[in-house]
Amino acid sequence: MRGRLGNLAVALAAVALCYAMMVTKPHYADLIAPIPVHATMKETVTARTFGVHVDKVTFARALQAEHFGEPKLLTTGGVWAIVAVSLSANSTSTTVGEAVWRGPTGLDYRMTERVGFSPGLPPHAVEPGLPKRGLFVFEIPSDQIQGATLLVAGRRFAPLDSEAMIAIDDVPLDAAGEPRDVVGIYNVGEPI
Amino acid sequence: MSAVTAAAPGPETARERRWRRRSLVALVLLVPVAFGEMSWSSVVSLLGNEDLVARDVAWGSSATFGGSDWRLADLKGGRGLDGLPANAVAVEADFAVTVGSPDLQNLWSRCKLMLVDADGRIWLPSSVPGLRLPEGAVSCNSAMFSGAKAGDVLKISETFTVPENATKTIRPAVGLGGERPYYLRFDRPPP
């Protein structure tokens, strides 16, 4: 009798264990998601192929950009966030082409395509031994500034590649909740 | 209800003990074999995608690779070019390739020209503003689709941007799809 009960108990325990494992198994998207590397703004993050350090975050009401040789003023309904970074390649020539501004509540703002292409703008080609400075530009509402995180990766869809997650320092805000230091027009073509 | 009490050890349990031991020994063999079988295709895939083992080629000589003969014709560097950062050097690697088997699109798939230094850093081709390739030279990808026939001599060149401190030890290297994990690494021309 004790033998049978013992067997039953072991069988039930095995069933419970298997069920728990089945229910808690991460889904495919989580299994292949990029591997985050967390850091604060003061640290240099080393991802798999590149290193990144956030130098400065500037806010602007409008951007001065160039489209096919002609100057263009870019306006926005929110505010432009221009992040200046220092990038380095670990051991092989690499490209750092994707950045996302994640707000305090988890809203993801992908880097803007409206600025076009120029040497200081993504995608940033980095060679080993030759670190460079570059910009990532985002268009965000003012309420997404405080407590934000910057995500930097080589490419947009990169399963199991590492992704830098840098906590952006607190930004001084004025009484209305807008950033206190906002530039009128930021020229993205200027050397960084 | 179990009415059978434990019997005294007899020939049955001796046989059981022998088989239990054999099973354990077999596990030691079977687990690695199962592991190997499951990961075999991944290993083959890894070896086919990465440049892992270098085959060195002396200066001036050529090596058969991807069905053709590869020879490093020249390795040139230029400093102070406009558009380059201060401590960067533009490097051009020129190869003379005598086509053997004309099935380039298969043998040379994912052709990769690189510069490797003594520390294992790798530089991939990058366009240097103002630096044009020599007359008649093509990139490896263009060569693959150029329809070259057996016996043709192709001039394949690429430009790179490397830091000053790497120029002493960089060596040109070539990786081809059909030959991975092996890759060619050429000795530098004498100063």
Place this chain on the structure above:
Amino acid sequence: MSEDRTTVLENSTEEDEYDDDYRGPGRWIALAAAVAVVLEADLTNRTAESTKDYVDTLRLAEQIGQGGDQPSVALTRDSILSPDLHPNLPERMAYVWALPGGADVPERLSFAVSAKTYKPRDNLYGAPGWFNPHDVGTFTLAVAGTSGAAAP
């Protein structure tokens, strides 16, 4: 979507807006047609991520002549084609349907609104996304201007 209006434009009179505007892959609208239907709408992204999904949201509910299938959608701020629409940043987008010359545009046009449902885990990758587009309604607007007159 507030303050919608439709406008019919004749390409030849709108020289400065649409003349030879194709300057690069997908950046500006290339209006090769002689007649276009333009619907301007204010859109707000209420999802958690920047998206281009709004391109499929509005469609012409009726066939006009031979054309009028896929609209080109541009940001009215700077005419950039289909940029990302960011969460909680409303923008005015212009949906432009290019029609062949001589197409007869009726005085009132119907548009269908398409919606998708959110799945936290899809069937293929187990990743969150918006799937199963389905029409949730139509609206009809008067068309401003006629195909014979110069555009406003």
